Amino acid sequence: xxxxxxxxxxxxxxxxxxxxxxxxxxxxxxxxxxxxxxxxxxxxxxxxxxxxxxxxxxxxxxxxxxxxxxxxxxxxxxxxxxxxxxxxxxxxxxxxxxxxxxxxxxxxxxxxxxxxxxxxxxxxxxxxxxxxxxxxxxxxxxxxxxxxxxxxxxxxxxxxxxxxxxxxxxxxxxxxxxxxxxxxxxxxxxxxxxxxxxxxxxxxxxxxxxxxxxxxxxxxxxxxxxxxxxxxxxxxxxxxxxxxxxxxxxxxxxxxxxxxxxxxxxxxxxxxxxxxxxxxxxxxxxxxxxxxxxxxxxxxxxxxxxxxxxxxxxxxxxxxxxxxxxxxxxxxxxxxxxxxxxxxxxxxxxxxxxxxxxxxxxxxxxxxxxxxxxxxxxxxxxxxxxxxxxxxxxxxxxxxxx
Amino acid sequence: xxxxxxxxxxxxxxxxxxxxxxxxxxxxxxxxxxxxxxxxxxxxxxxxxxxxxxxxxxxxxxxxxxxxxxxxxxxxxxxxxxxxxxxxxxxxxxxxxxxxxxxxxxxxxxxxxxxxxxxxxxxxxxxxxxxxxxxxxxxxxxxxxxxxxxxxxxxxxxxxxxxxxxxxxxxxxxxxxxxxxxxxxxxxxxxxxxxxxxxxxxxxxxxxxxxxxxxxxxxxxxxxxxxxxx
Ligand SMILES: Nc1ncnc2c1ncn2[C@@H]1O[C@H](COP(=O)(O)OP(=O)(O)OP(=O)(O)O)[C@@H](O)[C@H]1O
Ligand SMILES: [Mg+2]
Numbered sequence: 025x026x027x028x029x030x031x032x033x034x035x036x037x038x039x040x041x042x043x044x045x046x047x048x049x050x051x052x053x054x055x056x057x058x059x060x061x062x063x064x065x066x067x068x069x070x071x072x073x074x075x076x077x078x079x080x081x082x083x084x085x086x087x088x089x090x091x092x093x094x095x096x097x098x099x100x101x102x103x104x105x106x107x108x109x110x111x112x113x114x115x116x117x118x119x120x121x122x123x124x125x126x127x128x129x130x131x132x133x134x135x136x137x138x139x140x141x142x143x144x145x146x147x148x149x150x151x152x153x154x155x156x157x158x159x160x161x162x163x164x165x166x167x168x169x170x171x172x173x174x175x176x177x178x179x180x181x182x183x184x185x186x187x188x189x190x191x192x193x194x195x196x197x198x199x200x201x202x203x204x205x206x207x208x209x210x211x212x213x214x215x216x217x218x219x220x221x222x223x224x225x226x227x228x229x230x231x232x233x234x235x236x237x238x239x240x241x242x243x244x245x246x247x248x249x250x251x252x253x254x255x256x257x258x259x260x261x262x263x264x265x266x267x268x269x270x271x272x273x274x275x276x277x278x279x280x281x282x283x284x285x286x287x288x289x290x291x292x293x294x295x296x297x298x299x300x301x302x303x304x305x306x307x308x309x310x311x312x313x314x315x316x317x318x319x320x321x322x323x324x325x326x327x328x329x330x331x332x333x334x335x336x337x338x339x340x341x342x343x344x345x346x347x348x349x350x351x352x353x354x355x356x357x358x359x360x361x362x363x364x365x366x367x368x369x370x371x372x373x374x375x376x377x378x379x380x381x382x383x384x385x386x387x388x389x390x391x392x393x394x395x396x397x398x399x400x401x402x403x404x405x406x407x408x409x410x411x412x413x414x415x416x417x418x419x420x421x422x423x424x425x426x
Numbered sequence: 427x428x429x430x431x432x433x434x435x436x437x438x439x440x441x442x443x444x445x446x447x448x449x450x451x452x453x454x455x456x457x458x459x460x461x462x463x464x465x466x467x468x469x470x471x472x473x474x475x476x477x478x479x480x481x482x483x484x485x486x487x488x489x490x491x492x493x494x495x496x497x498x499x500x501x502x503x504x505x506x507x508x509x510x511x512x513x514x515x516x517x518x519x520x521x522x523x524x525x526x527x528x529x530x531x532x533x534x535x536x537x538x539x540x541x542x543x544x545x546x547x548x549x550x551x552x553x554x555x556x557x558x559x560x561x562x563x564x565x566x567x568x569x570x571x572x573x574x575x576x577x578x579x580x581x582x583x584x585x586x587x588x589x590x591x592x593x594x595x596x597x598x599x600x601x602x603x604x605x606x607x608x609x610x611x612x613x614x615x616x617x618x619x620x621x622x623x624x625x626x627x628x629x630x631x632x633x634x635x636x637x638x639x640x641x642x643x644x645x646x647x648x649x650x651x652x653x654x655x656x
Contacts, residue, residue, distance in 0.1 A: 029537045040525030335521045338482060339535045339582070340510020342503045419482045423521065 025345045034352035038360075041325070045357060048321050052361020052399055053368055055311035059395035060369020060387045062307050065376060066300030068385035073292045075384075083125075083256055084158070084285045085263050087118070087249040087270070091279050108279050109245030112174045112234060117273055118251055121265035123258040128155035129174065129234045130248040133241040135205040137230055139191045146187055146230045148204060150237020156215075158252045161226070166198045166213030169233055177235035181209040186227040188214045204230060205240050259284050304391055308398055314361070315402025322354050322410035326417075333414050334422025343415035350411035351404065358403020362396040369395070427494050428455035429589065429621055430479065435488035437474055437644070448474040449485070450644040456623070456637075458589070461616045463632040464625045466641030472625040473594055475641070479623065480513050480592045481505045493589065510539055514583030514620075516593035516612070520575040522567040522582075528574075529554060529563040532581045539586065553581040557611070573604035580611055590621040597628060609634065 025033075038045050089110040115129040131150035136143055153171035156163070168182055181204060188197050197211050209232060218226040238244060253262035263282050271278050326333070333346060369387060376385040437449035448471045456462055464472045477483040478490065481497060490498045497508060522531045529550050536546045554560050557577045567575055576596060583591055593612060597605030609631055616622040626632050640648035 025538050026540050029540070033537070036525060036530075331521060332523050335523070336534070336538070337506070338480065338509065338515045338521075339538055340506050340508075340586075341538050342506040344503070345538060420477045423482070423517065 025341070025348075030345075030348050030352050031356075034349055034356055037325075037329075037349070037353050038356050044321060044325070045360075048318060048357050049361040049364055051314045051317045052311075052358055052403065053363075053365030055307065055314045056362050056365025056395045056399050057368035057372060058307035058310050058365075059304055059391055059398075060366060061372035061376070062303040063300055063391035063395075064369070064373035064385040064387035065383075066296060066303045067388045067391070068376070068380075068383040070293060070296035070300060071384045072382060073296060074289060083253045083259055085251045085253060085259060085266060086283050086285075086288075087114075087251060087266065088247075088281050088283070089245065089279070091281055108274065110249060110280060111244055111246065112238070114270065114273060114280075115246065115249045116174060117269055118249060118266055121251075121262060121269055123254050123262035123265055124251050125254045126154040126158055126252045128152050128158050128250045129246045130155075130250060131234050131237040131241065131243070131245075132247045133237065135230075135240065137187065137191065137202055137204050139200060139202045142191050144187070144190055146204075146228065148230045148232060148237055148240065150232050150234040150240075152234055154252075155231070155250070158250055159226075161218055162216045164214045164216040166211070168213050168215075169231060170212075172233070174233075175235050176233065177239050178233050179207065179209045179236065180212045180233065182213040182215060182231040183211060184215050184225075184227040184229045185217050186225070187230055204232065207236070207240060209236070259286065300388075300391075304394065307395070311395070311398045311402055314399070315406040318354055318358060318403045319406035319409060321357075322350060322407055323413070325353070326350065326410050326414045329414075330417060330422045333417050334419045334424075337417075337419035338423065347411045347415040350414045351407050354407025354411070355400065355404050358400050358407075361403070362399035365399065366392065366396060429458040429460075429493055430454075430456040431489075431491040432478075433489055435478065435485045435490065437471070437478065437483070438486050447644045449478070452488070452644070452646055454639065454646060454649065456621060458621055459616070459619050460621055460623075460637055461613070461635045462621075462623045463635035463638045464623065464641060465627070465629075465632045465638055466647070470641040471644040472641055474644075476592050476594050476623065476625055479590070480515055481509050510535060511586060512589045514586065514588040514591045516576070516579055516583050516591065516596045518595040518598040520567070520572075520579045520599070522575055522578060524567050527564045527566055528559055528570065528578045531567070531578055532585055534582060535586045549585060553585055557581045571604075572600050573607060576600060576604075576608050577611065580608070580615075584615060584620070588620065590623065591615060593622070593624045595625055595627065597626070597631065605631075 087110065089108065112129055115127060118124060119127050128151045133148050135146060135148045137146045151169065152174060153169045156168035164185060169180065170178065172178065181202060183191070183197065191197070191202065192200070197214055200211050201208050202211055215226065251262070251266060253259045263284060266282055267278060270280050336346060373385050373387055376383065432455070433453045435449050435452040436447070439446040439448055452475070464475060466472055474483065478485055484498060489496055492508065492512065497505065500508065523534070532553055533546050533550045536549060554563050557580065559574065559577060559581065562570060562574055570578065591612065596612065597608050600608060612622055612624065613634070624631065624635065632638055636651070638648070638650040639646055640650065
């Protein structure tokens with residue numbers, strides 16, 4: 025029997041029982057589709073977070089108040105207790121570290137911004153003039169905050185594009201006086217369109233000098249200090265210098281956390297990578313279940329076609345011929361299931377991308393290969409036993425079964 | 427040298443503690459081109475004998491020489507090859523593959539033998555013509571009458587041009603006149619030189635054979651050479 029004939033014979037056998045074949049293809053395809061969709065979701069989430077952090081800029085060390093025991097980014101330091109405030113004086117002191125290039129303090133609060141009878145809620149970020157360079161933003165109009173003493177509460181503001189649009193529409197914004205909270209500030213610049221970053225859409229922010237923000241929100245402490253190291257290689261040593269400075273300012277006690285972008289990224293990458301793997305594993309179990317289904321369906325097929333197997337033997341088929349025919353049939357069913365599942369999975373991932381446009385829900389290549397590979401492997405593996413049983417049937421007994 | 431030589435064949439089935447001697451001390455030889463009817467009461471071992479001749483079964487003792495070769499000692503794959511090339515089976519219940527067309531059923535032995543599709547088509551077309559099945563080529567078994575089904579089965583049994591045709595009650599599921607057609611068909615094949623061995627309960631059909639093996643309790647009771655008018 026030639027391979028082409030074996031393939032044709034198996035195909036005819038598979039299509040000869042459409043309901044059975046359809047059910048099996050369905051079971052197999054659900055497994056593969058689950059792998060594709062779930063990994064698309066997991067990997068999409070991972071890529072989303074990585075992109076968010078990458079948008080932050082490079083060579084950054086972020087200083088936040090509070091200390092976590094591990095030092096890395098555990099869940100704990102996302103919500104840290106604040107033993108001692110982080111102040112503008114701390115921020116200024118950090119600039120003394122030789123490997124530090126630039127620094128920007130961050131003070132954040134919610135307020136409202138109004139102009140010409142128009143009013144909207146806005147998040148106000150108090151920072152310094154270097155922030156625009158650290159984040160590599162560009163200006164659409166005017167200039168960013170002035171580089172001046174951090175203690176000066178200048179009455180100026182820089183708007184995100186969206187804020188500018190909603191407030192001024194087509195009218196010029198530069199030089200206008202807007203009301204932010206209880207203060208009147210002059211608009212000196214508008215940021216270019218930037219998009220997402222760390223969950224805050226920069227286009228919807230209002231930037232003011234840090235002292236202005238602290239006066240507005242009546243506080244002395246900072247939300248974060250963003251420090252830029254001189255180079256990528258300098259991040260590690262710079263972090264040590266910063267820790268040393270902070271320790272000196274805190275009587276030897278380090279009560280701030282320094283996180284580097286690499287560490288944050290690495291942690292999220294690991295967490296979400298592991299999540300994706302776990303999810304893929306769960307989906308793979310459904311594939312194994314589908315494999316067992318293949319085995320049972322093939323065993324039923326062998327029983328149903330006992331007389332046919334006897335006949336083939338009477339016509340001179342060898343055990344090898346019959347084993348191969350049934351194995352090919354199992355492989356074909358798995359293949360059809362895998363292809364259908366692949367298509368369904370991509371459809372599902374496409375649906376996810378439509379439903380959540382920010383999520384790059386593309387299934388990773390490894391998952392697609394693993395899904396289809398597992399489907400084929402389980403199908404063939406679980407097809408071996410029924411095929412061998414078929415090949416071993418006694419022809420006389422098989423023929424007498426009707 | 428006879429085409430088929432059985433000597434001292436024993437076939438014992440064990441059912442729990444008891445043993446059934448389906449064939450016992452059976453020795454017989456059949457020449458090339460003979461027309462043999464195997465007859466006897468139910469359970470006398472006719473089918474067992476036929477399965478043995480067709481290498482679907484092995485004897486517990488004794489030797490079976492087919493065309494001078496001891497075939498009982500062959501490996502399963504070698505036996506499969508002998509079945510494929512030297513033997514054609516015709517069954518009472520036709521045994522057609524239900525999902526395949528008449529033409530595809532006839533082509534099965536050619537496919538198993540690995541014969542190229544072009545030659546296969548030619549030979550199947552010829553067979554369909556020979557057996558008057560041209561218009562039924564693409565019909566499936568459930569769209570054929572009993573007589574047509576058996577004709578497809580006979581076409582399939584002869585497509586490899588075997589030396590021996592083994593038929594186990596080929597007319598058992600057919601009415602009288604279709605049964606006669608099938609009998610004639612088999613006899614024509616025999617006339618062309620193929621050895622024909624038929625198991626039958628029908629004394630008319632048995633009477634047409636030039637040689638009758640009368641079986642009882644797994645033994646050969648009578649070996650009648652001359653045709654007796656029914
Ligand atoms: N697989 C088997 N297991 C046990 N006993 C069997 C088996 N096959 C046949 N026999 C027994 O062997 C004997 C011969 O059976 P066989 O089928 O050859 O009879 P037969 O002459 O063909 O009968 P019938 O005319 O009814 O077809 C019977 O007693 C039967 O019960
Ligand atoms: Mg019988």
